[in-house]
Amino acid sequence: MRHTKLFLAAALLGAPLAFSQDTVIRGGTVLTVTEGTLSPGEVLIRDGKIAEVGTGVTVPEGAEVVDAAGRFVMPGIIDAHSHIAAESINEGSVAVSSMTGTGDVVDPYDINIYRELAGGVTTSNILHGSANPIGGLNVIIKHRWGADAAGLVLEGAPPGIKFALGENPKRSRGMPAGVERRYPATRMGVVDVIRQAFIEAEAYRQEIADYDAATARGERVLPPRRDMKLEPLVEILEGTRLVHAHCYRQDEILQLLRVAEEFGFRIATLQHVLEGYKVANEIAAHGAGASTFSDWWAYKVEAYDAIPHNAALMTERGILVSINSDSAEEARHLNQEAAKTVKWGGMSEEEALKMITINPAIQLGIDDKVGSIEAGKDADLAIFDRHPLSTYAVNQMTFVDGEMLFSRERDLAMREAMASERAELEAKLAEGDDAGRGPGRRGPRRGPREGVRR
Amino acid sequence: MTRVGRNAFGIALALTGASGFAAAQEEESWVIRNARIHTLVEGAAPIESGSILIRDGRIVEIGDDVAAPAGAAVIDAAGMDVYPGMMDSVSQLGLTEIGAISATVDTVELGEMNPHLRAATAIHPSSEHLPVARANGITHAVVAPGRLGGFGGGGAGISGQASIVHLDGWTVEEMDIDASAGMVLTWPTLSTRSFNLATFSMDRRSVREAKEEYDRQVAELGEVLDAARRYAAAGEAGARERDIRLAALGPVVGGEMPLLILAQGEREIRGAVEFTREQGVRMILLGGSEAWKVKELLVENGVPVILGPTQRLPEEEDEAYDQPFTTPGELHDAGVTVAFATFGSSNSRLLPYEAGHAVGYGLPQEAAIRAITAVPAQLFGLAEDFGTLEEGKVANLIVVNGDPLEIRTQVEHVFVNGVPVSLDNRHQSLYEKYRARPEREH
Numbered sequence: 001m002r003h004t005k006l007f008l009a010a011a012l013l014g015a016p017l018a019f020s021q022d023t024v025i026r027g028g029t030v031l032t033v034t035e036g037t038l039s040p041g042e043v044l045i046r047d048g049k050i051a052e053v054g055t056g057v058t059v060p061e062g063a064e065v066v067d068a069a070g071r072f073v074m075p076g077i078i079d080a081h082s083h084i085a086a087e088s089i090n091e092g093s094v095a096v097s098s099m100t101g102t103g104d105v106v107d108p109y110d111i112n113i114y115r116e117l118a119g120g121v122t123t124s125n126i127l128h129g130s131a132n133p134i135g136g137l138n139v140i141i142k143h144r145w146g147a148d149a150a151g152l153v154l155e156g157a158p159p160g161i162k163f164a165l166g167e168n169p170k171r172s173r174g175m176p177a178g179v180e181r182r183y184p185a186t187r188m189g190v191v192d193v194i195r196q197a198f199i200e201a202e203a204y205r206q207e208i209a210d211y212d213a214a215t216a217r218g219e220r221v222l223p224p225r226r227d228m229k230l231e232p233l234v235e236i237l238e239g240t241r242l243v244h245a246h247c248y249r250q251d252e253i254l255q256l257l258r259v260a261e262e263f264g265f266r267i268a269t270l271q272h273v274l275e276g277y278k279v280a281n282e283i284a285a286h287g288a289g290a291s292t293f294s295d296w297w298a299y300k301v302e303a304y305d306a307i308p309h310n311a312a313l314m315t316e317r318g319i320l321v322s323i324n325s326d327s328a329e330e331a332r333h334l335n336q337e338a339a340k341t342v343k344w345g346g347m348s349e350e351e352a353l354k355m356i357t358i359n360p361a362i363q364l365g366i367d368d369k370v371g372s373i374e375a376g377k378d379a380d381l382a383i384f385d386r387h388p389l390s391t392y393a394v395n396q397m398t399f400v401d402g403e404m405l406f407s408r409e410r411d412l413a414m415r416e417a418m419a420s421e422r423a424e425l426e427a428k429l430a431e432g433d434d435a436g437r438g439p440g441r442r443g444p445r446r447g448p449r450e451g452v453r454r
Numbered sequence: 455m456t457r458v459g460r461n462a463f464g465i466a467l468a469l470t471g472a473s474g475f476a477a478a479q480e481e482e483s484w485v486i487r488n489a490r491i492h493t494l495v496e497g498a499a500p501i502e503s504g505s506i507l508i509r510d511g512r513i514v515e516i517g518d519d520v521a522a523p524a525g526a527a528v529i530d531a532a533g534m535d536v537y538p539g540m541m542d543s544v545s546q547l548g549l550t551e552i553g554a555i556s557a558t559v560d561t562v563e564l565g566e567m568n569p570h571l572r573a574a575t576a577i578h579p580s581s582e583h584l585p586v587a588r589a590n591g592i593t594h595a596v597v598a599p600g601r602l603g604g605f606g607g608g609g610a611g612i613s614g615q616a617s618i619v620h621l622d623g624w625t626v627e628e629m630d631i632d633a634s635a636g637m638v639l640t641w642p643t644l645s646t647r648s649f650n651l652a653t654f655s656m657d658r659r660s661v662r663e664a665k666e667e668y669d670r671q672v673a674e675l676g677e678v679l680d681a682a683r684r685y686a687a688a689g690e691a692g693a694r695e696r697d698i699r700l701a702a703l704g705p706v707v708g709g710e711m712p713l714l715i716l717a718q719g720e721r722e723i724r725g726a727v728e729f730t731r732e733q734g735v736r737m738i739l740l741g742g743s744e745a746w747k748v749k750e751l752l753v754e755n756g757v758p759v760i761l762g763p764t765q766r767l768p769e770e771e772d773e774a775y776d777q778p779f780t781t782p783g784e785l786h787d788a789g790v791t792v793a794f795a796t797f798g799s800s801n802s803r804l805l806p807y808e809a810g811h812a813v814g815y816g817l818p819q820e821a822a823i824r825a826i827t828a829v830p831a832q833l834f835g836l837a838e839d840f841g842t843l844e845e846g847k848v849a850n851l852i853v854v855n856g857d858p859l860e861i862r863t864q865v866e867h868v869f870v871n872g873v874p875v876s877l878d879n880r881h882q883s884l885y886e887k888y889r890a891r892p893e894r895e896h
């Protein structure tokens with residue numbers, strides 16, 4: 001009996017659909033995001049990828065069929081600003097912490113990976129904190145619940161880095177008694193720190209170039225000492241590392257754009273960018289993307305001019321905009337956050353859905369893999385019971401790389417199985433039977449997560 | 455303020471017409487026509503195409519066929535829906551402007567025993583948060599002092615009296631609905647860990663120590679209520695010495711004013727229910743993250759719950775991922791009276807979505823709407839004047855182009871205290887200002 005239950009629990013938790021097997025999701029409304037809406041439409045999944053999308057897709061023999069009648073199939077949600085699955089990721093002791101990175105501390109056991117999966121999120125950009133004008137490196141994860149730390153990382157995503165402007169890097173809220181203040185303490189100082197760092201990075205790049213030239217000439221010279229702080233900055237100068245800059249006020253946004261232009265690189269995304277609507281012309285001209293949250297305001301001075309129309313207004317001016325969470329809670333209903341751009345600012349429903357799918361994918365440089373329902377892309381999908389922009393919509397299933405890693409039905413069944421197992425154990429305990437309680441009589445140690453590891 | 459006082463205010467307001475739009479419009483009346491009217495009167499179906507006549511701050515007539523008096527302003531609401539105005543049943547509207555700037559925050563007074571303090575004395579009528587909430591259909595709100603969301607284990611005690619206000623008015627007196635609507639009590643938590651702000655680290659202590667402190671705090675609360683009873687008795691017997699703290703607790707021990715008890719954990723909720731039962735005082739539970747674990751207890755003791763935000767994380771790692779979403783439906787099914795609140799200020803406009811989110815997870819849609827209109831009005835003894843659309847009630851109502859719990863729905867008109875209020879606010883003006891900025895020429 002007990003073994004049956006264990007098996008059941010493991011099956012419910014893990015039970016990946018075998019890779020070799022095709023899956024067809026049919027009968028539902030397919031919101032491809034980039035290629036219109038099919039109602040009803042089918043999505044054929046093969047080897048973790050979307051093999052075919054359309055109406056009247058032939059169901060291959062032996063394929064698993066997921067009935068999505070009355071439901072809405074959308075691309076897995078992408079969160080361009082997250083701090084889950086990592087701990088202690090705000091190295092604030094130095095003003096430039098580019099030698100650190102969130103990829104070093106990925107925690108595959110963070111329950112928020114699963115909770116967000118349940119909300120339809122399949123990809124998250126895990127950013128360093130905002131204590132430094134130039135912060136640590138990022139890592140982009142897929143919500144492959146059950147995988148180990150390395151297994152979560154999205155392969156082939158362009159590397160990125162966090163910058164931060166304004167109140168947080170200048171540490172406006174003060175430090176506990178006894179902690180020394182750290183430069184910078186003003187927005188002027190923030191700009192200075194960034195400029196100084198890139199002056200150093202340029203010199204370092206020149207050192208490397210000189211060395212390469214010398215060795216090419218056949219000279220025997222010492223290589224430059226490797227500098228882990230400057231290496232990522234050289235990559236920024238080379239255009240191979242994306243800058244994701246936390247910012248609020250229009251003045252600091254503009255200054256960052258100008259510093260980047262001075263050193264010849266482009267800011268990939270302005271994060272939060274709550275006053276982005278004030279300098280939308282300049283952001284558009286620079287070519288930066290904007291990733292904002294929908295409607296938080298007034299929690300600090302630099303958030304006092306935040307308006308919920310920000311995303312819409314920036315979009316109107318030609319900026320590529322995404323809606324992010326910056327919160328393990330908010331990430332659970334990014335579909336609702338996107339709906340707020342329809343309410344405030346009059347975005348179309350298509351445009352709103354793009355803000356949590358293809359737009360963040362483009363911003364993160366991963367739109368060749370994820371962000372829409374197109375043949376050839378990863379089979380990352382969420383299936384809602386209503387249109388996902390409805391307040392009442394509940395996500396029923398989430399697929400990552402073609403595997404159904406969340407199913408509401410399965411989650412509910414698992415709860416029941418665990419509750420009855422618990423009841424059974426408690427009943428045994430109440431019987432006063434201590435046969436199973438002595439040391440050495442315990443079964444193999446087993447945590448709730450073990451069953452989901454692949 | 456007592457009910458008599460409140461009514462007196464209503465009359466005064468009608469006579470002076472002091473509120474925003476109403477200046478020099480004393481005699482004006484409004485008729486909303488052709489609307490689908492959701493009265494929310496229990497058992498009543500919506501009026502498919504009806505009219506509402508509003509005069510002197512009140513709903514004068516409501517029905518299929520209402521004649522517009524001469525001079526009445528007519529709002530054609532064809533294709534739109536009318537609902538009672540939404541009530542945020544616990545907020546800090548007007549008490550805080552910018553969270554990080556203490557100079558703008560008047561939510562928490564020093565000391566653990568402040569029953570004599572009233573939110574209404576510090577509500578800032580010009581707060582930018584009020585018109586922001588109003589523009590999304592929140593017409594009135596309970597404003598509660600205290601650390602409602604706070605972190606760390608501290609903050610237990612009585613933080614003062616919650617006040618109910620209209621979200622419009624030149625002064626707080628004009629906004630007043632009930633300045634002393636409930637006594638806010640943050641229930642002590644039995645916690646072995648507390649955050650030490652001085653060292654920025656967690657302090658730990660033994661369970662025994664924590665239990666001793668918890669018991670002491672609960673005993674002290676009991677002693678304070680006993681003292682309030684003795685004070686009231688002494689006053690009746692002619693004693694003249696004044697103690698405004700104990701006087702403020704008079705209505706609580708007299709059963710006229712509810713204790714609004716903020717408690718999240720099962721143990722704390724049980725403790726609070728037991729305490730109020732023993733003390734014979736009325737309790738409304740605020741927060742109630744783990745209320746789903748004590749449904750029967752709440753039903754047996756007739757304790758209603760004003761739930762904290764639906765959109766929050768589960769309390770424990772092994773709790774169901776959707777527990778905060780299903781809690782409202784579970785409580786409703788069990789027969790617990792449920793209302794929603796934001797417990798905030800800048801986010802008060804999100805009240806309908808806190809309710810709406812619970813609908814996907816089992817709370818009937820009608821119950822969700824009632825939980826932000828009729829139910830809180832009943833909880834605070836305002837059902838005679840608020841909560842449903844009925845003749846004679848205060849005209850706090852909204853005209854919307856669909857289901858107000860749906861994010862994509864727009865709020866078209868808002869009436870507060872019988873007059874249409876502007877839907878403009880800081881956000882709308884900034885939007886319009888910067889939308890008008892010329893496009894850059896390339």
